[in-house]
Amino acid sequence: MLRPVSDPLAIIRTMSQPGPSPLISDADLSVDAARAAIAAALRPLTDTETVGLADAPGRVLAADVISPIDVPAHDNSAMDGYAFAAADLRADAPTVLRVAAGTAFAGTPHAGVVGRGECLRIMTGAVMPAGLDTVVPQELATLAASADGGLLTIAPGVLKPLENRRLRGEDLARGRPAVQAGRVLKPADVGLIASLGIPQVAVLRRLRVAVFSTGDELRNAGEPLDPGCIYDSNRYTLLSAVRRLGMEPVDLGLVRDDPAALQATLERAVAEADVVLTSGGVSVGDADYTRDLLARMGQVAFWKVAMRPGRPFAFGALQGPAGKTAWLFALPGNPVASLVTFYAFAREGLLRLAGAQATPPLTLQARSAAAIRKRPGRTEFQRGVLRRAADGGWEVAITGAQGAGILRSMSEANALVVLGQAQGSVAAGDWVEVWPFDGLV
Numbered sequence: 001m002l003r004p005v006s007d008p009l010a011i012i013r014t015m016s017q018p019g020p021s022p023l024i025s026d027a028d029l030s031v032d033a034a035r036a037a038i039a040a041a042l043r044p045l046t047d048t049e050t051v052g053l054a055d056a057p058g059r060v061l062a063a064d065v066i067s068p069i070d071v072p073a074h075d076n077s078a079m080d081g082y083a084f085a086a087a088d089l090r091a092d093a094p095t096v097l098r099v100a101a102g103t104a105f106a107g108t109p110h111a112g113v114v115g116r117g118e119c120l121r122i123m124t125g126a127v128m129p130a131g132l133d134t135v136v137p138q139e140l141a142t143l144a145a146s147a148d149g150g151l152l153t154i155a156p157g158v159l160k161p162l163e164n165r166r167l168r169g170e171d172l173a174r175g176r177p178a179v180q181a182g183r184v185l186k187p188a189d190v191g192l193i194a195s196l197g198i199p200q201v202a203v204l205r206r207l208r209v210a211v212f213s214t215g216d217e218l219r220n221a222g223e224p225l226d227p228g229c230i231y232d233s234n235r236y237t238l239l240s241a242v243r244r245l246g247m248e249p250v251d252l253g254l255v256r257d258d259p260a261a262l263q264a265t266l267e268r269a270v271a272e273a274d275v276v277l278t279s280g281g282v283s284v285g286d287a288d289y290t291r292d293l294l295a296r297m298g299q300v301a302f303w304k305v306a307m308r309p310g311r312p313f314a315f316g317a318l319q320g321p322a323g324k325t326a327w328l329f330a331l332p333g334n335p336v337a338s339l340v341t342f343y344a345f346a347r348e349g350l351l352r353l354a355g356a357q358a359t360p361p362l363t364l365q366a367r368s369a370a371a372i373r374k375r376p377g378r379t380e381f382q383r384g385v386l387r388r389a390a391d392g393g394w395e396v397a398i399t400g401a402q403g404a405g406i407l408r409s410m411s412e413a414n415a416l417v418v419l420g421q422a423q424g425s426v427a428a429g430d431w432v433e434v435w436p437f438d439g440l441v
């Protein structure tokens with residue numbers, strides 16, 4: 001069993017000391033203040049494990065990888081052609097070189113000596129023979145037979161000295177950091193580490209994220225739909241989002257609107273995971289028990305954010321019966337609000353806990369394809385399709401009705417359109433901020 005490395009309750013307590021802190025307030029926090037508070041509270045886990053390179057993509061590197069060798073390990077040819085000494089290259093007249101015996105292949109260095117006035121047949125990646133420093137690609141030279149082998153002619157001006165040679169250590173010199181701790185390893189990182197001859201790396205252990213849905217009306221897909229009920233979508237949305245972030249989802253299923261059942265599930269979630277993601281029951285309805293329970297089982301930093309959708313969103317920490325603690329993101333029940341608050345808050349928080357470096361959403365500016373009505377006061381996250389306009393620039397179009405329960409609007413979208421708290425309506429052609437979904441994975 002891995003131990004939690006930071007104490008969520010202690011951190012939340014520090015944040016909630018009397019003073020200018022905006023936390024533990026019932027007023028709506030701005031999106032930026034909520035994000036900053038979450039970032040300030042969370043400390044990355046430090047438990048590490050070793051994985052082979054094949055299992056490394058998507059994992060968070062735990063320590064800098066330092067290159068133990070020069071890459072490449074030797075000067076080598078960048079082209080198939082002929083190697084020779086730059087001192088033999090003539091700028092004003094054809095360069096004529098005698099072709100020495102043998103060939104330098106990648107993996108089989110040439111053993112002989114190549115003298116001045118000579119060249120050697122060489123393949124891409126082959127070690128540059130001693131004394132040679134320039135390669136002419138075969139298509140830029142003419143080979144003619146001669147009595148003692150062959151003669152190579154290079155016309156003036158087709159090549160500069162030292163061209164087509166790759167230097168030892170030019171990719172990475174020995175002792176240099178190759179990949180830094182905190183990197184979420186992508187294919188190029190894994191390849192770079194392999195190029196250093198390192199077969200396994202230390203990564204942070206996967207963050208465990210418990211997910212459950214609350215509500216008497218919820219049924220699992222595959223079950224009959226009783227009157228007044230709906231199928232649970234949030235749990236599948238959130239489990240997918242957690243998995244896409246490379247973390248370990250813990251599926252705790254459906255929980256009825258019953259305080260005892262909810263408490264039992266929360267306690268199990270705290271025992272089994274680093275983070276608990278709930279959806280539903282955080283508003284003010286008569287069956288919204290999550291909020292009160294959270295306040296009893298832990299500390300809640302804030303309840304409400306000045307945003308649409310997603311206003312009833314809570315962040316805090318929970319303590320289980322055995323003293324174990326876990327972070328809590330209580331997301332609103334409306335399906336769009338649930339995923340928007342995941343993207344706006346939970347995603348970055350989870351990545352930070354997982355030890356990943358700089359993780360804000362990738363944003364860009366796009367022109368709005370049509371007018372968008374908005375009142376100042378809350379940040380709005382509308383769902384949009386980002387595409388290239390006729391002039392080649394980015395354009396975004398809203399995906400129809402934007403109700404917080406219309407999950408289709410999110411499914412058809414490939415981006416969120418983020419309209420700032422103070423902003424009013426947008427005219428067609430105005431620039432708006434966009435968070436492409438690809439940058440949120």
Ligand SMILES: Nc1nc2c(c(=O)[nH]1)N[C@H]1C(S)=C(S)[C@@H](COP(=O)(O)OP(=O)(O)OC[C@H]3O[C@@H](n4cnc5c(N)ncnc54)[C@H](O)[C@@H]3O)O[C@H]1N2
Nearest residue numbers: 213215232233234235280281282283288311332333334337
């Ligand atoms: N008087 C007020 N009522 C509401 C307010 C408010 O400020 N004052 N806020 C509204 C907003 S905004 C939202 S969002 C919701 C949040 O409600 P809860 O988080 O308490 O969620 P529930 O009441 O449990 O459900 C709301 C809605 O979402 C559906 N739902 C819930 N869970 C799921 C799920 N796993 N899969 C699919 N759909 C789900 C649920 O059936 C309800 O329709 O409160 C507003 N009310």
Ligand code: MOO
Nearest residue numbers: 309310311337404
């Ligand atoms: O979070 Mo609510 O979605 O604003 O309806």
Ligand SMILES: [Mg+2]
Nearest residue numbers: 281283285288
């Ligand atoms: Mg409710």
